[in-house]
Amino acid sequence: MTLNHLKQAVLEANLDLPRHGLVTFTWGNVSGIDKEQGLVVIKPSGVSYDKMRVSDLVVLDLQGNRVEGELRPSSDTPTHLALYRRFPELGGIVHTHSTHATAWAQARRAIPLLGTTQADYFHGAVPCSRLLTPAEVEADYEGHTGTVIIETLGDVPPLTLPGTLVANHGPFSWGKDAHEAVHNAVVLEEVARMAWITLSLDPQAQPLPDYMLEKHYQRKHGKHAYYGQPA
Amino acid sequence: MTLNHLKQAVLEANLDLPRHGLVTFTWGNVSGIDKEQGLVVIKPSGVSYDKMRVSDLVVLDLQGNRVEGELRPSSDTPTHLALYRRFPELGGIVHTHSTHATAWAQARRAIPLLGTTQADYFHGAVPCSRLLTPAEVEADYEGHTGTVIIETLGDVPPLTLPGTLVANHGPFSWGKDAHEAVHNAVVLEEVARMAWITLSLDPQAQPLPDYMLEKHYQRKHGKHAYYGQPA
Amino acid sequence: MTLNHLKQAVLEANLDLPRHGLVTFTWGNVSGIDKEQGLVVIKPSGVSYDKMRVSDLVVLDLQGNRVEGELRPSSDTPTHLALYRRFPELGGIVHTHSTHATAWAQARRAIPLLGTTQADYFHGAVPCSRLLTPAEVEADYEGHTGTVIIETLGDVPPLTLPGTLVANHGPFSWGKDAHEAVHNAVVLEEVARMAWITLSLDPQAQPLPDYMLEKHYQRKHGKHAYYGQPA
């Protein structure tokens, strides 16, 4: 994929955010990475989706130096870069303030794995980070947001748990490319909504047993996956 | 109805799922049966609704042998087939992960019969199955999903209770044809939503008395039905 | 207004139900009355809104004798007629199963007057009827639904409280004509939704004081009303 194709894909993925009802105004951003060149394409800061063009996108290297584009990149750019540097398997990253996922983040609660909908995409609960410390907020706030996401994931391969809540902030999600990252952001919002309703029906609702989690996750993502059409 | 007509009807019924807001991405599937030939038409696995064509549908016999179609059928196909084999009165079956019905399934709670809206279609509460055992999940998971639905219905004629929740998974519904099955899926989602709100207004809300259930169900489905226009 | 104009107005009012998101499928009906001739125009039973034409509407006298129209009138017709006979000031009546109002009806709770939104239209709480008895359901069920609404209103002038919940069923509303009746059905659904959220934020939320109720109700409906434009 050339850089031009990547830009087009990142633009499309950004425009998918309002199409899926994930954003109010400009409250969301998508990036994608060209792994060979080590270049990240990301949404400009504070530009509305209905006016965004390919030429508005910003291209940066992994240290955050601007390579292309006139506009200021998303203020969350250091978070994206920290994640790309730590997890070379990521191809795209999304941040939104989608309603229900943000509510869970504000409650500082992980979204428990309550059903097969979540198990089809997430190999477990969607974790919630700790709060950032005053020192972490003071200097390089957005970079440290990446740090706490990385700390929250620990040894979990990020493509098996393609999203995390940042406490009192909102959800970040990712995937093998920008399109899949947005797909996972949609899933995260929907499972957040379902889990909220489930817990209001039964505050003691029990998680999906492990054997069902494995079955659902593996039938879609495992070696012998049989969901969808063969590649 | 010829097989071609059935395919067209099943395609339309599948496309009705996003129209009614019942599905995210490809999270739903509809099938229909040609009872004379014993052939089932079902949605292909993982194909998006906006690209689906009649030629993408898969035709199988009741044992699951593919008769027509190039694509892999829905991964839930064995559930559909188990239900058709057990209940010859069914003409169409739907599975979705619609938000509120799935939340009830995740809470492992039957949807109580709280009003006439539900009584117009369901002759009682919408039951929720037990969890599948590890052995049932291990081998023929989707077939066993049919087994627990059948076990949950017991002796109830399925057209009088056209839907069931599968624990920690989501709703299945059915009807005399694919169109009616989708209609009942819409009803199921709406009564799930109303019942959630009702119980949050009064956790002790009492079910509709039997004499009102009978009145509403029979005025629409009974021998002396007077709802709608004469056939 | 001629009968033809009334029919057109009743058709429009029925079509407004799906436009305002008040109905699923055919779960709602609107009627209007020609007071001079004593004729009621009402929606046919079980006909979908997107196919409904003026010629599908049914015209009846106040005793329920069909005067015009080929189709069967709404099964709720006897409720409408009972209300028109009792309250000559009514010009239009609506019944829906709108989500939040129906949830209150299923909880058998009156919607308390919690804010000025409701006070702008309803001079008090939206009451909820008692359950119908087995005898009332057995014979002339729909007529007795009108009876319990009348009983619930008691001496309240119905245009000052233009809606009532029927226990375990759903809302009925009315107005000086069919258009206003639908307007009030929209208000009823919205105040039902707001009141649900309010009570989940504070289960002990207190009603609007009387002096604010009077102010809001009178500034819109009183002798010295100053809301809106002069007639």
Next chain:
Amino acid sequence: MTLNHLKQAVLEANLDLPRHGLVTFTWGNVSGIDKEQGLVVIKPSGVSYDKMRVSDLVVLDLQGNRVEGELRPSSDTPTHLALYRRFPELGGIVHTHSTHATAWAQARRAIPLLGTTQADYFHGAVPCSRLLTPAEVEADYEGHTGTVIIETLGDVPPLTLPGTLVANHGPFSWGKDAHEAVHNAVVLEEVARMAWITLSLDPQAQPLPDYMLEKHYQRKHGKHAYYGQPA
């Protein structure tokens, strides 16, 4: 900006209310002020958004004398004027009955600052006024509504807290112009919705720490703001 430009901007801002789902029927109004001339442009009372034209808008001086326009101004006009007189920094004001913000007002609860979404716009909780007294309601009700908003804000610079709930009524918001006032009304409704869901997930949810509030608020509105594009 000429008065004609202001009128066009106020019309657009009013039409944005239904576009953003903030209003039912005519339940909302936007005004804007020409500070040099001391003239306020406001929506007419009870006119539906789909028929509103520039010539329907009403122009008043700060004492409420009509300068232009045939129609009666919004019944909430005295509230707008009171706020403009007290806070010369305001350029636009909005009142709506948006669902979730109104529910908080009905619960007489301030919306706590639970996350960065709110901190990006509001420098603290969204306060809720006290109830008006009978005397305040009796004479100049709408003017006194302005009084209690002013009392609730106290010494807070209103552009740093661009909205307030009026007890048992609904939200008012403002900004440097009519467009920004509507923008803040959208934010207020969304944070009201998120906060409701958050508290239902954890009734003891803790507010955002001050150091995070300052960071988010200042990165967008402070002297060294780096969110969005340079002006």
